[in-house]
Amino acid sequence: MKKQTQIINAGRDSKWTRGVVNPPVERASTVVFDSVKEMKHAIANRGNQTLFYGRRGTSTAFAFQDAMVELEGGEGCALYPSGxxxxxxxxxAFVKAGDHILMVDTTYEPTRDFCDNVLxxxxxxTTYYDPLIGEEIESLIKDNTRLIFLESPGSITMEVQDVPTIAKIAHQHDCIVMLDNTWSAGIYxxxxxHGVDISIQAATKYIVGHSDVMLGTAVAxxxxxxQLRENxxxxxxxxxxxxxxxxLRGIRTLGVRLKQHQENALKVxxxxxxxxxxxxxLHPAFESCPGHEFFTRDFTGSNGLFSFVLKDSNTKALNEFLDGMHHFKMGFSWGGFESLILANNNMARLRTATDVRYNTAVIRLHIGLEDPDDLIEDLAQGLERLKASLSQ
Structure with a gap:
């Protein structure tokens, strides 16, 4: 089945839709049983999409879990209130005191904070590693290394990792391979x-697609x-x-939305x-992006998220550039229909295992579904403001 057809049909088994097009919203906390036999059956099957208790899920959750497994693969999907x-x-779910993990140095900032402050x-x-390390990852694996975490492309600077090589080496040492797969939306x-054991997404972003829901998934x-499910x-x-x-509604337009995000972003x-x-x-589809060769080999498309580095900037000029934007809004997250812009003028604080390649501001853009010519005009005016400020 072609991917676009799969997107339309994922999670729409008749046991969930019950004769209508979309799986209905089923809300529940307590699930009641008419007999001891029914209750015992629910207890015995509570991990297998059987109504047991609201926290285990209802048919709405089961339909969405099925949809994510159909789109990404794997055996099951755990659901969370955020990415x-x-x-x-x-x-x-997989570590204990005394364990060691390898975390990609370009990981999402809250993931780094979690490792440093909670784990x-x-x-x-936690040992952080260069996203472009490839087969040299083996030199960092210890006897107590439990898992290797990847994010590809990486946050802000967009490095694309050699996932199959890292996964192969990880499995030789009995390490679990986890990937933040949000950028591809599980589609590209x-x-x-490619050897991943657990694929994680902030479904907040492209899966939902409308900047109005916080949601996370992990397909294993x-x-x-x-073990993931029970923990x-x-x-x-x-x-x-x-x-x-x-x-689920967002999934139905995921394919066409991603194509338009991709087209708009490439033009910009x-x-x-x-x-x-x-x-x-720093767009994975461009040769100028580190790891571009792995993108060409392993990905089937791109989206609306990429970055660029300014040749020159200072705080005043950067603020002039950002403050006058009309179509681009400053805000966290990405993956919705709207265009967003964020600047990072100090990458050093987010990197501990790699040299900071860029000494000026790195601008991250999410290109939305507006006409790209309007977005280009917005950026052109911003760059003129930047130049004017730098010349003062």
Whole structure:
């Protein structure tokens, strides 16, 4: 089945839709039983999409879990109230005091904070590694290394990792491979075909697609699914059926939205590449992006998120550039229909294992669904403000 057809049909089994197009919203905390036999059956099957208690999920959750497994692969999908919760709880499900993990140096900032401030307190050691390390990852693996965490492309600076090579070496040492797969939305990168054991997404972003729901997912292979499922349940992780309904609705337009994000972003990125104020464009589809060769080999498309580095900037000029934007808004997250802009003028604080490649401001853009010509005009005016400020 082609991916676009799969997107339309994922999670729409008749046992969940009950004769209508979309799985209904089923809200529940307590589930009641008419007999001891029914209750015992629910207890025995509580991990297998059987109504047991609201925190285990209802048919709305089961439909969304099925949809994510159909899109990404794997055996089962755990649900969380945010992408950060998906990352932290997936890690917590598999580590104990005395363990060691390898974390990519370009990871999402809250993931770094979790490792440094929570895992460390529990006696779990974290070593950060260069995202482009490839087969040299083996030199960092210890006897107590439990898992290797990847994010590809990396946050802000967009390095693309050699996932199959790292996964192969990890498995030779019995290490679990986790990947933050949010950038591909589970559509443009097949995690399990490339050796990943647990694929994590902030479904807040492209899955939902409308900047109005917080949601996280972790899809696991058959080997790791039971442990992920039960540990996440014990940590009290659950999600709202109303949010899951919106996520299921978001999935239906995921393919066409991603294509438009991709088209718009490539046009804006090519324009930025031609500008004298821009030092380098960090878009995985461009040769100028570190790890571009792995993107070409492993990905089937791109989206609306990329960065660029200014040749020159200072705080005043950068503020002039940002403050006058019309279509681009400053805000955290990405993946919605709207365009966003964020600047980072101090990458050193976010990197401990790699040299900071860029000494000026790194600007991250999320290109939304507006007309790209309007977005280009907005950026052109901003760059003129930047130049004017720098010349003063």
């Amino acid at each position: 950060t919760a998906a990352i932290t709880n997936a890690i917590l 460390a307190k529990f006696g779990v050691e 990168f097949d995690p399990f075909a 292979t058959e080997k790791y699914w039971p 996440s349940y014990l940590m009290g992780q659950c999600t709202s059926p109303d949010d899951l309904y919106l996520a 990125a090519r324009w930025l590449e031609s500008r004298d104020e821009v030092d380098v464009v």
